[in-house]
Amino acid sequence: MMQTMQIARIHLAPFRSHVLNRFQPLVLISLILVLVLTIASFGELSQRSDEAFSDPGSVQRPIRAVVFPPSSADGVAPDPRERAEPADVTPEAGLTDEAGLTDGAGLTGATGLTYVGRKVCGECHRENFAAHAHHGHASTFFEVADTDLPQIFAGETFDGGPQYGIYSYQRDAEGNLIAKLDGPEPPASLMLQYALGSGFNAQTFLTLQATPGGETTAIEHRVSCYAGDRLGLTVGHEEKTPDSAAERFGSPLQGEVLERCVYCHTTTATIRQGHIADLTPNVDCEKCHGPGSEHVRSARLSPKPAPYSVGMETWDRESELQLCGDCHRLPRSISKLELRDYPDTLVRFQPVGMLRSKCYLKSEQSLRCTTCHSPHVSHHGPDEMSRQIKNCIQCHDQTQSSHVICPVSPQTDCIDCHMPAIDQKQGIKFHDHWIRVRD
Ligand code: HEC
Ligand code: HEC
Ligand code: HEC
Ligand code: HEC
Ligand code: HEC
Ligand code: HEC
Ligand code: HEC
Structure with missing residues (x-):
């Protein structure tokens, strides 16, 4: 591959x-x-902050919706109706980790600039923000417990084939989805941690684990969820055979293959000893445009901010x-x-x-x-x-x-x-x- x-x-x-x-x-x-368009978008930009600003959240079916926690409880961008008028907003407001939207917001990128999270972009670029929320890009990576996947899988079984056995799925008290497999050798069960893909076509699961040496390996699960909430073999797993007990749950991934898999489906993520730190899931604004802290600072000071990453001057085919x-x-x-x-x-x-x-x-x-x-x-x-x-x-x-x-x-x-x-x-x-x- x-x-x-x-x-x-x-x-x-x-x-x-x-x-x-x-x-x-x-x-x-x-x-x-x-x-x-420039004139039109200025009209759009000048209206910011005086209307209720709502996050359409992630997309509806057939793309799987994320269950967002209530915004006041988790420090997601403050309710815009409580937000001060633009003149009172310091250029730095909302750009630090306290107001962080996800673990990754506040993270400093390779260029020394900071990621601010898509909601901050949405303050001014409302149309792109609303459209993007319905794009597959806004739903490429989930923590399984934040989705309705545990409900869909709980109580189901799936026959993985002769050398694999029958998986049975359960939802634990914390809302996690657990796959169980009968057999003499451990592991007998694994938690399905992350789901990749919007669900329009499919969602495939990853479980990350730390190795004794402090590295990370992952299992790409043998069973995926396809459109219409159907369980099926993960594409590419048809011809496989398991080489170890853990591989009965799926294919092992590590090193660059694992890193690229997470890279293409997230905006920021650092794989560290069996878990993902600095996670901003999905292909968000800043995945394509780069960390936005400087742009936001300068846009708050002037209606004509300096050209940004995908600036008209340098952007070409x-x-x-x-x-x-x-x-x-x-x-x-x-x-x-x-x-x-x-x-x-x-x-x-x-x-x-x-x-x-x-x-x-x-x-x-x-x-x-x-x-x-x-x-x-x-x-x-x-x-x-x-x-x-x-x-x-x-x-x-x-x-x-x-x-x-x-x-x-x-x-x-x-x-x-x-x-x-x-x-x-x-x-x-x-x-x-x-x-x-x-x-
Ligand atoms: C000449 C027009 C055209 C160009 C150029 C084009 N696409 Fe498409 N693309 C389409 C059409 C038509 C569809 C199917 C639309 C639909 O189903 O609604 C599509 C569908 C897609 C899909 C959905 C999956 C699929 O294949 O059905 C993706 C992803 C995609 N295009 C990516 C790209 C990328 C990346 C590029 C640039 C390399 C690109 N497209 C260039 C016309 C185009
Ligand atoms: C960081 C990786 C990444 C980049 C960069 C990226 N895509 Fe995608 N794209 C994805 C993934 C992952 C999906 C699958 C979403 C899903 O599971 O439905 C996707 C889905 C799509 C789709 C189909 C979903 C939809 O709602 O229309 C289109 C079309 C598309 N991309 C076009 C583009 C174009 C055009 C560009 C460049 C401007 C681009 N992508 C850049 C990762 C990326
Ligand atoms: C090079 C970037 C890249 C890597 C690496 C990558 N993906 Fe994707 N993935 C995409 C893109 C782009 C799409 C969208 C395909 C489309 O609609 O054209 C996608 C789509 C998907 C889908 C939706 C179903 C489908 O087939 O369209 C799933 C599930 C998925 N990826 C899982 C994974 C998993 C699991 C890994 C790692 C083991 C992985 N991907 C690695 C870019 C990548
Ligand atoms: C998949 C990559 C991708 C993602 C994700 C993305 N953009 Fe863009 N954006 C582009 C590209 C490419 C252009 C240049 C388009 C062109 O030249 O036609 C652009 C142009 C723009 C522009 C200037 C032109 C316009 O449409 O007004 C703004 C503003 C913008 N993006 C904001 C955003 C915001 C806000 C988000 C998140 C809600 C976002 N973008 C997400 C790729 C992306
Ligand atoms: C405080 C308001 C504000 C915020 C927040 C904001 N922008 Fe902008 N943005 C602007 C203004 C104003 C322009 C210039 C519009 C013009 O010239 O038409 C602009 C232009 C752009 C452009 C066009 C490229 C260019 O340099 O001309 C892109 C792309 C863009 N913004 C992306 C983003 C992204 C991504 C975010 C979030 C990280 C974001 N913006 C946050 C106000 C803002
Ligand atoms: C029913 C199928 C069909 C549909 C619908 C169709 N085409 Fe074609 N098209 C063909 C075939 C077959 C040829 C080759 C004809 C030949 O060589 O005599 C062709 C040839 C072409 C050519 C090459 C002509 C040349 O002289 O080299 C172009 C360009 C083209 N089509 C564009 C389009 C566009 C644009 C549309 C939609 C507006 C479209 N086609 C709809 C079947 C179709
Ligand atoms: C940016 C301009 C552009 C766009 C957009 C475009 N085409 Fe073309 N297409 C061309 C050119 C130029 C040729 C070559 C014509 C020639 O000189 O023979 C061509 C050739 C073709 C051919 C003949 C190919 C062959 O191998 O003989 C077909 C069929 C075709 N186009 C269909 C389409 C369809 C369908 C779409 C929309 C999905 C589309 N084109 C969009 C510019 C374009």
């Missing part, structure tokens, strides 16, 4: 001049759009591809054989498909993830398909003579034929981002 082979360089197709021409109007339109590809995977993390053969399992790795599409190669590589996905708005929305077709039409518009047009269906259903959803194991589907004319 974690192969580090060299990237097979994708050759860039010769660039066609009509493609360039048709992007000039686009540049103009984008500039106007940026202007309009290359940095975006690196950002999204860091987790959604770039060709460098995939073997040459897989890249060449492009098996169906590769459709999980959207950047790999996109990078070999003619839409990318022949548009001066202007196609990027945010051409079709807002970084803040979930693709699970109701109008998603019509939005997606509009994205295709930007470049394949039959009213534009320079565009290459579909001879089969120039206005509808593009995704069904050119980016179909491909079945993976356990009923999960991914859309093939290698946009092409298929056989």
Whole structure:
């Protein structure tokens, strides 16, 4: 899985001049759009703190909801109705650990800046905050006891197969979920500590343990929870056999594999002797934008803060591809054989498909993830398909003579034929981002 082979360089197709021409109007339109959006977002920003500010919390089903403790009890951002007017707020307010939203808020990052937590961002960027709460990114990592998973599993059994045995699940007095396994050798039971994934497709469990040497190992459990609260074998575990008693619960993970697994699903986390310190779960604002303390300080002092990490001046398609590809995977993390053969399992790795599409190669590589996905708005929305077709039409518009047009269906259903959803194991589907004319 974690192969580090060299990237097979994708050759860039010769660039066609009509493609360039048709992007000039686009540049103009984008500039106007940026202007309009800037004005609009200022309207949004200036309203801060005078309206009730509510956290929509995490998303509803099919993405699993976190049960948030009441905000006054756990030191989550103070009720905005009790919050002072902006003029009275010192630039540092809410940026220290006392007002910390999660264990990780208040943590100082590698750059010397401090993480403030997504709620602080939400004070000013309400729209992005509200949209992000409904994105899968806001639900990638849970402490199992904070979810309804113990209720779903309690009393259930699951047959793990001949060399594994039958798991039975119980909820203990503290609300933890425990997996039990009959057999002569310990351990006879393990607590399911963390759940990764939003539950839209699946949630997979991890149990961390300290080794006698002070290192950390983990078990990735053999049973996951799939959409519709269905228990099933974790993808990738089908062909496995256990090498030890502990492995009857699942696959052992350690070192870099464990670190990357936690890294991709959290904003801040330090694995330390069998537990996770400084935890800010999920892919929050500051995972993509970087620690926000300086930005917040300067935004509280002036309506025109200095450019921030994803600032307009330095942000380009290359940095975006690196950002999204860091987790959604770039060709460098995939073997040459897989890249060449492009098996169906590769459709999980959207950047790999996109990078070999003619839409990318022949548009001066202007196609990027945010051409079709807002970084803040979930693709699970109701109008998603019509939005997606509009994205295709930007470049394949039959009213534009320079565009290459579909001879089969120039206005509808593009995704069904050119980016179909491909079945993976356990009923999960991914859309093939290698946009092409298929056989
Ligand atoms: C390189 C980053 C990366 C690593 C490492 C990683 N994940 Fe993920 N994971 C993702 C991304 C990105 C998705 C979203 C897949 C999608 O929707 O395209 C995801 C989705 C999931 C899902 C939802 C179900 C699914 O298949 O989409 C589960 C469950 C999950 N990961 C568990 C894990 C576990 C457990 C580990 C470690 C053993 C792990 N992941 C390691 C990036 C990563
Ligand atoms: C998955 C990565 C990611 C996450 C998570 C994320 N952003 Fe962004 N954000 C981006 C990218 C990329 C851009 C640049 C978008 C562009 O150029 O179209 C951006 C742009 C912005 C902008 C400027 C443009 C705009 O949309 O107003 C603001 C403000 C912003 N993000 C705030 C937030 C806040 C607040 C959160 C958390 C609630 C958040 N972001 C979460 C990636 C992310
Ligand atoms: C006190 C209000 C305030 C808070 C809190 C705040 N911002 Fe901003 N943010 C602003 C203002 C004002 C701008 C400039 C808007 C503009 O120029 O259109 C801005 C701009 C941005 C931009 C656009 C990039 C740029 O430099 O132009 C991003 C991205 C962003 N903020 C992300 C965040 C994130 C992430 C957080 C939380 C860590 C956050 N902001 C917290 C007020 C705030
Ligand atoms: C830190 C890792 C990470 C980064 C960076 C990241 N993602 Fe994700 N992304 C995930 C994980 C994990 C999931 C799985 C959520 C789930 O289980 O449903 C996901 C899910 C998604 C989804 C499907 C869920 C939804 O609600 O729409 C989209 C679309 C997506 N990411 C796009 C992007 C884009 C575009 C970028 C870059 C701007 C990006 N991601 C950056 C980790 C990441
Ligand atoms: C040309 C448009 C387009 C581009 C560019 C694009 N996507 Fe998508 N993406 C889609 C469509 C269409 C879907 C399916 C939408 C739906 O089901 O609502 C999708 C779905 C997804 C999903 C959900 C899981 C899946 O595969 O069905 C993720 C995650 C995702 N895209 C990530 C990315 C990332 C990361 C990039 C950049 C490398 C990217 N996409 C670029 C059109 C695009
Ligand atoms: C940024 C512009 C852009 C966007 C957005 C875009 N395309 Fe393309 N697409 C192109 C270009 C340029 C070509 C190459 C046309 C040529 O010169 O042959 C192309 C080629 C294609 C081809 C032919 C591929 C082949 O292998 O023969 C298909 C099919 C296609 N696009 C479908 C789509 C669909 C479906 C969408 C939306 C999901 C989409 N495109 C979005 C620019 C784009
Ligand atoms: C019913 C399936 C179907 C649908 C729906 C469909 N296409 Fe196609 N498309 C095809 C087929 C088949 C071809 C190859 C036709 C050929 O080579 O004669 C094609 C070819 C193309 C080409 C390449 C044309 C060329 O001259 O190289 C583009 C671009 C394209 N489609 C874009 C789109 C877009 C955009 C949409 C949605 C508005 C769309 N298609 C909807 C089946 C479809």
